[in-house]
Amino acid sequence: MSEPRRLVRPVWDPGDFARRRPFLIQRGAMIKAIRRVFADRGFVEVETPALQVSPGLEPHLHAFSCLRVWPEGRQAERHLHTSPEFAMKKLLAAGEPRIFQFARVFRNGEASDTHSPEFTMLEWYRAHGTTEDLMADCHALLQAAVEATGATALSWQGQSADPSAMARLSVAEAVQRYAGMALPLPAGTPGLEDWRTLAAAAQTIGIEAAADDRWEDVFFRIFLNRVEAQLGHPHPTVLTGYPISMAALARPDPSDARLADRFELYVAGLELANAFGELTDVAEQRRRFEADRALAQELYGRAYPIDEDFLQALAHMPPAAGIALGVDRLAMLATGATSIRDVLWLASV
Numbered sequence: 001m002s003e004p005r006r007l008v009r010p011v012w013d014p015g016d017f018a019r020r021r022p023f024l025i026q027r028g029a030m031i032k033a034i035r036r037v038f039a040d041r042g043f044v045e046v047e048t049p050a051l052q053v054s055p056g057l058e059p060h061l062h063a064f065s066c067l068r069v070w071p072e073g074r075q076a077e078r079h080l081h082t083s084p085e086f087a088m089k090k091l092l093a094a095g096e097p098r099i100f101q102f103a104r105v106f107r108n109g110e111a112s113d114t115h116s117p118e119f120t121m122l123e124w125y126r127a128h129g130t131t132e133d134l135m136a137d138c139h140a141l142l143q144a145a146v147e148a149t150g151a152t153a154l155s156w157q158g159q160s161a162d163p164s165a166m167a168r169l170s171v172a173e174a175v176q177r178y179a180g181m182a183l184p185l186p187a188g189t190p191g192l193e194d195w196r197t198l199a200a201a202a203q204t205i206g207i208e209a210a211a212d213d214r215w216e217d218v219f220f221r222i223f224l225n226r227v228e229a230q231l232g233h234p235h236p237t238v239l240t241g242y243p244i245s246m247a248a249l250a251r252p253d254p255s256d257a258r259l260a261d262r263f264e265l266y267v268a269g270l271e272l273a274n275a276f277g278e279l280t281d282v283a284e285q286r287r288r289f290e291a292d293r294a295l296a297q298e299l300y301g302r303a304y305p306i307d308e309d310f311l312q313a314l315a316h317m318p319p320a321a322g323i324a325l326g327v328d329r330l331a332m333l334a335t336g337a338t339s340i341r342d343v344l345w346l347a348s349v
Contacts, residue, residue: 011347056304081105139166207225
């Protein structure tokens, strides 16, 4: 005997839409306010194609792919981007000094109260800028979001954050404070000894490592179980000092070669933004891309191509700082919505 079908409201259900509509109106007001912040700071709003040769090479992100067909019959696989980063950096190489974009981005396999397979990413870049500049931008945007929506604070799952001030912690300080252990930082790409050292430290606080874990696996088990929910209240928190092995597209921190010039922004226990002092060393970027592709192939049996045009542009890109911020999550924080679906006009099916 088959199980009865679970009744699910359609995305256009008038009753449910009426419940969500106040969140959506506030979202619109917030986006208008964000545009004003960027205009006041001399930024140009841009639009870049979602269809790309490479969707992004972060190993754990999965893309939507399709077949591009040209009028003459030529065909090639293309991918919906997981971030507009590659395209926006090409505009930096072309000469635009300050750019921002509200981009629709696509990540397959993601669905939760804070994840949607299709969502809006706000990315902005400052040629000759620094991560300190981006922190100041974030502070202004959070204040604008609160003012535009009439909120008194940003809130999520019973926690609130007052954006009148910003806290700052390093990754090592956060792990020490909230997990109660010293974080042993690898000098470069973690090796076996680094993994053993971190696994032993994790065990002292009751977190076990599996034999097939990598250094990052153990780190994230510590971070997600003991640290993340503690960040971003009573004020938004800028988390700095990520190990260089977690640099992705970030340059090394000039003050400590073990670290990346990177920060993440947490608000009320929710990750909101990820920022880099951008890497412009083409050879190093290619090496990182190849390592990420090898890991994706090993873990998931697939590897997306490298965008060679991006690497050519990177050689001409000025020093820069860039950041990606989840617009839908910020709308949730500013309106009090409990699910990302509440701040999407229509959710992906």
